[in-house]
Amino acid sequence: MAVFPKVVALNFVLTFFLLNHANASEEIPAGDISLKDVPLFVEKARCIACHGLEEFRVGPPWKAISAMYSGRDRSAESLINYLAYKIRYGGAGVWGVTPMIEYEGITQEQAKIIAEWILRLEKK
Numbered sequence: 681m682a683v684f685p686k687v688v689a690l691n692f693v694l695t696f697f698l699l700n701h702a703n704a705s706e707e708i709p710a711g712d713i714s715l716k717d718v719p720l721f722v723e724k725a726r727c728i729a730c731h732g733l734e735e736f737r738v739g740p741p742w743k744a745i746s747a748m749y750s751g752r753d754r755s756a757e758s759l760i761n762y763l764a765y766k767i768r769y770g771g772a773g774v775w776g777v778t779p780m781i782e783y784e785g786i787t788q789e790q791a792k793i794i795a796e797w798i799l800r801l802e803k804k
């Protein structure tokens with residue numbers, strides 16, 4: 681009986697370690713970026729440790745995120761700002777309980793370009 685809480689606690693510790701580890705070798709490119717820079721940016725920033733183009737990793741694939749907001753006006757400032765906020769400050773609850781970590785080093789301008797790139801993956 682007493683083992684269960686320990687397993688849960690260990691799980692939290694491991695998850696914490698993995699999340700931080702995924703983040704450990706990140707390198708946030710500085711300066712302005714354009715849409716064509718995003719694939720390299722998300723590789724360097726280690727987003728791809730948790731996000732694939734089509735397959736689920738720790739987080740949802742880029743294409744699934746794009747499809748999720750397909751009912752919305754993709755060029756809407758509010759949608760792009762929402763996703764940019766999520767990229768910079770993280771959070772959970774939209775896709776499940778696993779949180780996305782925050783990225784203090786990413787600027788609002790960079791995050792908006794990344795959001796735009798994601799939204800454009802699923803054209804409609």
Ligand code: HEC
Pocket residue numbers: 699702703722725726727728729730731738739740745748763766767771772773774775776777778779780781783786794798
């Ligand atoms: C440690 C794993 C991890 C890393 C690294 C990570 N993410 Fe995420 N991301 C997640 C998880 C988990 C979610 C789902 C959060 C939720 O359910 O609200 C998510 C969700 C998202 C979403 C969708 C937000 C929404 O509300 O629909 C975007 C966009 C996103 N991530 C972009 C990025 C970008 C860009 C990077 C790199 C700068 C990145 N992520 C790095 C785990 C990660």
